Structure formats: C-alpha cells, structure tokens
Amino acid sequence: MRRTLLLAAVIVTSLLLQTTVFADLRLLGARPELLYLVTIVFAFLDGPSAGAVTGFASGMAEDFLLDQPKGITALTLTLLGYVVGLLRQYVVSPSPLFPVGLVAGGTFAGVLFYGVVSFLLGQLAVSVPYLVRVAALSAVYNAILTPLLFPVLRRAVEASRAQKVVRW
Amino acid sequence: MALPSRTRSARLLVLMLVSASLVTITVDYRQGPHGPLAAAGDAALAAISPLQDAVSKVTKPIGNYVSTLVRLPSIRAENEALRARVAELEAQVATSADLAARVSQLEALLGLREELGALRTVGAQVIANSVSNLEWTITIDKGSSDGVGVDMPVIAPAGLVGHVVRVAPDSAIVRLIIDPDSAVAARLDVSRATGLLEGQGQRDLRMRLVDPATEVQPGERVVTAGYRIPGVGGGLYPPGILIGSVSHVLAGEAELEKFVTVRPAVDFSALDMVLVVLSDGSG
Numbered sequence: 001m002r003r004t005l006l007l008a009a010v011i012v013t014s015l016l017l018q019t020t021v022f023a024d025l026r027l028l029g030a031r032p033e034l035l036y037l038v039t040i041v042f043a044f045l046d047g048p049s050a051g052a053v054t055g056f057a058s059g060m061a062e063d064f065l066l067d068q069p070k071g072i073t074a075l076t077l078t079l080l081g082y083v084v085g086l087l088r089q090y091v092v093s094p095s096p097l098f099p100v101g102l103v104a105g106g107t108f109a110g111v112l113f114y115g116v117v118s119f120l121l122g123q124l125a126v127s128v129p130y131l132v133r134v135a136a137l138s139a140v141y142n143a144i145l146t147p148l149l150f151p152v153l154r155r156a157v158e159a160s161r162a163q164k165v166v167r168w
Numbered sequence: 169m170a171l172p173s174r175t176r177s178a179r180l181l182v183l184m185l186v187s188a189s190l191v192t193i194t195v196d197y198r199q200g201p202h203g204p205l206a207a208a209g210d211a212a213l214a215a216i217s218p219l220q221d222a223v224s225k226v227t228k229p230i231g232n233y234v235s236t237l238v239r240l241p242s243i244r245a246e247n248e249a250l251r252a253r254v255a256e257l258e259a260q261v262a263t264s265a266d267l268a269a270r271v272s273q274l275e276a277l278l279g280l281r282e283e284l285g286a287l288r289t290v291g292a293q294v295i296a297n298s299v300s301n302l303e304w305t306i307t308i309d310k311g312s313s314d315g316v317g318v319d320m321p322v323i324a325p326a327g328l329v330g331h332v333v334r335v336a337p338d339s340a341i342v343r344l345i346i347d348p349d350s351a352v353a354a355r356l357d358v359s360r361a362t363g364l365l366e367g368q369g370q371r372d373l374r375m376r377l378v379d380p381a382t383e384v385q386p387g388e389r390v391v392t393a394g395y396r397i398p399g400v401g402g403g404l405y406p407p408g409i410l411i412g413s414v415s416h417v418l419a420g421e422a423e424l425e426k427f428v429t430v431r432p433a434v435d436f437s438a439l440d441m442v443l444v445v446l447s448d449g450s451g
C-alpha cells in the first residue's frame with residue numbers, strides 16, 4: 001500500500017512538473033521525459049518487475065493526458081522498465097556515470113520505440129528526422145537531470161521497501 | 169531454483185502488462201473519442217487540471233524569469249527592432265488617419281464590424297502544456313461549465329492559437345495550429361488566394377494548395393479564410409483572424425500548387441491568456 005501511494009505520488013509529481021515547470025525550461029525546444037527517467041531509475045534500483053509495473057502505471061497516466069490512442073506510452077514504458085531491469089542484473093558497474101548513461105540510452109530508445117508504434121498506428125504526425133532529434137534531446141536532458149533526481153528517487157524507493165524484521 | 173522462478177514471474181507480469189497495453193490501444197483506437205477510455209481521459213484531465221493550475225501559479229513567475237534570462241540576447245535585439253518599428257509606425261500614424269477612417273467606413277458598410285463584435289468569447293488562462301514532445305497542445309482553465317466545447321476556436325491578442333479538442337468541466341485541451349495534426353483554411357491578405365495551413369511543430373507553418381499563379385511576397389499577412397475544408401478536421405474558424413506572415417515562398421516543389429511557409433503571429437512559448445470563441449454570433 002505504501003509503495004503504491006509512493007509510486008502514485010512520484011508519477012503525479014512528474015506529470016505536473018513536465019506540463020508546467022519544464023514547459024518553460026526547454027533544451028533546444030525539447031522537454032525532458034520525466035516519466036521515462038522515473039521508470040528507468042525504478043527498474044535500475046528494483047529490477048525488471050518493479051520497472052515494468054512503474055512503466056505501465058507511468059505510461060497509462062501519461063496516455064490519459066494525451067490526445068493519442070491510449071496505451072502506446074504504457075506499452076513503451078512497460079517494455080523499457082523490464083529491459084532496463086534485466087540489463088541491470090547482467091551489467092554491474094560501480095561507475096556513478098552508469099545510471100546517467102542508462103537513462104540517456106533508455107530514453108533515446110524509448111522515445112524512438114514510441115515513435116515506431118505511433119507510426120504503425122498511423123498516429124505519428126512528425127517526420128523521422130524530427131523524431132530522432134527529439135529522442136536525442138530528451139535523452140540528453142534526462143541525462144542532465146539524472147544526477148539531481150537519482151538520489152531523490154533512490155531515497156523514495158528505499159523508503160517504500162518493506163522494513164526488515166530482525167528476530168533473535 | 170528461486171531465481172528462475174522469479175524470472176518466470178517477472179516474464180509473466182510483463183506479458184500481462186503488455187497485453188493490457190495492447191488491449192487498451194485496440195479498444196481506444198476502435199472506439200475513438202466517444203468510448204469509455206476517452207471518458208476516463210476526460211476524468212483524468214478534470215482531476216489533474218486543478219493541480220496543474222496550482223503548480224502553474226506558483227512556478228510560472230520562476231519559469232518566466234529563467235526563460236527570460238535564457239532569451240536575454242534575443243530579447244535585447246527584439247527590443248531594438250521594436251523601438252525602430254514604433255518610431256516608423258508613429259510616423260505612419262499621422263498620415264494614415266484619413267485612411268483608417270475610410271477603412272472604418274468600409275468595415276461598417278460590409279457589416280464586418282458587427283460580425284466581429286457579435287463573437288461571444290470567454291477569457292482563459294493557460295495552465296499547462298502537453299506532456300509529450302510530439303504533441304503541441306495547451307491546457308486552459310475554462311471548460312464545459314463555462315460553455316467551452318470541442319472544436320471551438322481559440323485566439324490570443326496576437327492572433328489564432330488553435331481549437332479545443334477535449335473538454336472537462338473546468339478545463340480544456342487546445343490543439344495549437346503548429347501541431348502537425350492541425351489544418352486551417354487560410355487566406356493571403358493581399359492576393360486573397362486561399363490555401364490549407366498545416367502545423368510543423370516548432371518550424372513555421374506550411375501553406376499548401378495555393379494557386380501557383382499567385383504572387384506571394386515574404387511578409388504578407390495570412391488570415392483565417394473562415395470556411396471548413398471537408399475531410400481535414402478542424403473547427404470553423406471565424407474569418408479574418410490573423411495567423412501570421414509569410415516567411416518563405418517555396419518554388420519548384422510541385423507544378424500544381426505553390427508552397428508557402430508562414431511564421432505564426434502568436435509566440436506559443438509565451439502563451440498566457442487566450443480567448444475561446446463560444447459562438448460566431450449566428451446562433
């Protein structure tokens with residue numbers, strides 16, 4: 001229950017920040033994809049199942065605010081969370097830059113995947129070069145924000161974990 | 169043995185979530201804007217818009233300050249250009265008073281003034297932007313309880329903004345004319361030639377279906393034509409609303425039509441207050 005509430009709070013906060021604060025703070029015209037960042041960080045910290053659930057919930061929340069067929073972002077972020085969670089199990093790096101690279105690569109791939117699914121449904125209204133540009137800029141923006149948001153999200157994830165009961 | 173079991177359950181979970189996403193996409197795609205998922209979307213909009221309004225009121229001044237700092241060099245150049253333009257226009261005002269009086273008489277004669285004056289509008293504050301980088305919409309703080317409905321045109325003091333695509337009781341989503349899904353019937357102010365103006369995101373609007381024989385000059389104003397083009401969607405915009413000015417004339421792309429790019433009159437990155445046209449006064 002605690003974890004569900006926390007996830008809901010993180011998602012709503014991210015949506016609010018993305019549609020208000022970051023609407024004015026653009027990087028060469030692009031905004032960060034905060035829900036992609038949240039999904040990747042949760043998957044990185046808690047594994048593929050948590051990544052998939054976070055991605056699905058975040059994606060659905062975003063889909064219901066878009067004027068596109070609902071479910072495309074949910075599909076994208078579910079798969080992104082699962083893949084990043086799996087990747088984390090097989091790639092172990094002590095480098096503090098690893099999460100930054102993971103967020104950048106994951107965001108880039110996720111936005112492109114979203115574009116491909118939208119294209120297949122006949123919903124992609126922008127050109128391919130523009131999609132690639134937006135994916136790259138979002139990835140860079142998310143990478144810049146990762147060092148700021150990663151500690152906050154890690155504390156949130158740790159606080160939501162069930163407390164261990166030590167029996168003597 | 170425990171790890172494979174966890175892996176299996178993770179795979180099962182992902183399979184379920186992916187299936188749920190695909191079912192959602194299919195149901196929403198088939199039912200369109202009148203299905204239960206669209207209603208759930210409107211409910212989500214109604215739930216989040218008061219929060220967006222509150223956050224926007226707190227953070228807008230900070231965001232404006234930061235974006236002003238970022239745009240300081242261009243603002244300075246713009247300021248100098250505007251000062252020069254003001255001086256030029258002040259000189260013109262003295263000579264054009266007689267002309268203005270004549271234009272005023274003609275407007276009254278044609279009934280245009282009555283028509284524009286009959287527009288019922290409601291003022292609205294922009295409280296949020298689209299959550300996606302691939303969609304150009306804004307959320308306003310007026311909805312169905314204020315008489316706002318789908319397809320109603322939205323204008324700003326500088327010109328045409330877009331039209332309403334989704335409505336909740338106290339908020340609405342407006343698709344901007346720069347959205348690639350937007351199409352507006354437009355008219356060149358001098359040549360009177362008409363065409364279809366399509367959004368291209370952050371790039372200038374693209375006007376097509378213009379007669380190739382039309383003489384178009386950069387800087388020429390483009391206004392709404394005031395009629396609906398069948399099959400391309402979009403609301404019925406009142407005629408004569410400024411959309412922007414011609415930035416480039418693209419020659420040689422096709423022999424049957426001329427392509428023109430149009431710079432919007434509205435600065436969509438700094439939209440704050442808009443007017444929703446509730447009716448054209450005819451009904």
